[in-house]
Amino acid sequence: MIQILIILTLFCLSSAKTTYNVQSFGAKSDGKSDCTKAFLSAWGAACAAMSPATIYVPQGRYLLGNAYFSGKSCKNTAIMIRIDGTLVAPSNYNVIGKSGSWLRFERVTGVSIHGGTLDAQGTQLWACKKSGKACPKGATSLAFYNSNNIIINGLTSSNSQMFHVRIYGCKNAHLVNMKISADGNSPNTDGIHVQHSTGVTIMNSHIGTGDDCVSIGPGASNLWIENLACGPGHGVSIGSLAWDLQEAGVQNITVKTATFRGTQNGVRVKTWARPSNGFVRNVLFQHVIMSNVKNPIIIDQNYCPNHKNCPNQASGVKISDITYQDICGTSATQVAVKFDCSKTRPCTGITLDRVNLTYKDKPATASCANAGGKAAGIVKPSSCL
Structure with missing residues (x-):
């Protein structure tokens, strides 16, 4: 009986999810403090976990610059990112505008994003493009490259500089309950772009944008x-x-x-x-x-x-x-x-x-x-x- 209890206890511990709150890594929800390092640190911790892990973003506004979430050395294939707050791009469009993507996941497996809002603050870049001035091309708000078994559920994306969501080189991606919005005259702000990918599902979503x-x-x-x-x-x-x-x-x-x-x-x-x-x-x-x-x-x-x-x-x-x-x-x-x-x-x-x-x-x-x-x-x- 004792052996059975020990086995059950070990099983429960091994299957339990570990939660990493970004605020525990130094993120501040004031919309002004750069939280990029804190988010990447939380990602590193989740990747190193031996069991399914959750990265939790509480309510508030979190300023993020370019964030690259690499799966190259990530041992975890069950990471949930649960967002109750809003991720905000820098007001200066040049900070992310030359990078191609704002939040980029590459070579990841089993990542899911639930809830939350992305505010890329792209209006000033749109105005620059319309003026004919020399402007950066702009960044996709959320990009997944060469990744497998992806879930994006209940995400709101607004005012992207360019594409809101890009799925490239991926297998089995499910995007559900999406809300995507940008001004009807905003240039190149495609809602969801799918390329070189197979097994992609887009369900129950509302998209209003300029492209x-x-x-x-x-x-x-x-x-x-x-x-x-x-x-x-x-x-x-x-x-x-x-x-x-x-x-x-x-x-x-x-x-x-x-x-x-x-x-x-x-x-x-x-x-x-x-x-x-x-x-x-x-x-x-x-x-x-x-x-x-x-x-x-x-x-x-x-x-x-x-x-x-x-x-x-x-x-x-x-x-x-x-x-x-x-x-x-x-x-x-x-x-x-x-x-x-x-x-x-x-x-x-x-x-x-x-x-x-x-x-x-x-x-x-x-x-x-x-x-x-x-x-x-x-x-x-x-x-x-």
Whole structure:
């Protein structure tokens, strides 16, 4: 009996979570004292723990500069970061603006972030960019690189300098209950960007920003987006692609039960008119509501913002097997469906299934170039495939 009790005690001790409060490492919640070192010290302690560990951030405002959370020497594969407070970037945008990312996790496994708010204070950098002055490119607020089994739950991100969340080179990432916001005119403030990653899920989230609510870059596969509210912003975009000749393809993408309000685009695929070996295939857009969206359904293989860096060639990206199912609502422009595909590699296998889009209580129109496919059920505007 005593031996059993000893074994049970050892088991409980080994499975118990150890909590590391950032304030115990010197962090102050006044929003003025630099807490970067304290957060990194808490990370180091959690990484060295032999059992699941929690890094706890109490209520208050915590000033952080560039923070790099490396998993290279981290022995722990079960670290929870529980945030009750707000992490604040320096008011001087140059402090983090040249680094590429503000809070960066690299080569980590089993990290989860629960709750909290990120305030990147990006408004001054946006103003600098709009003025035409020489400005830093800006930093992504939260970035995960080459990491596995990631969870981000209930995080609020506001006023990012550039992307709010970047998932790059990752496997199995779950982002749920996200709230992301930036001014509708803020430049390059994508909500969530996924690239060279597989097994990413984005659920039950509201994103309103100045660029794509979700942008999907080369090498993204097995991506599931469900219960998304987008607006303001540029919608959900696959691309832009074909910047490079050798480029990984995009496949197995599902966008389900989404609402777009007042956005520039709804569901979009965009590629530069450049030679490329890339592709987009097996994509499903399902149960989507459009409300006053400028381009509800669009494939643009001649993407060229501001008519710069465009070689005026045909896109090499092969687009195939894309289904638009149960898409309804209102378009802010008369052309509600536009398929502008590559001259040399036309779009194939496009399916319109129960699409009903109107323009100011009038019939909308559809435009097709180099696109082939079929229509099923009631399709308005009438299919041009």
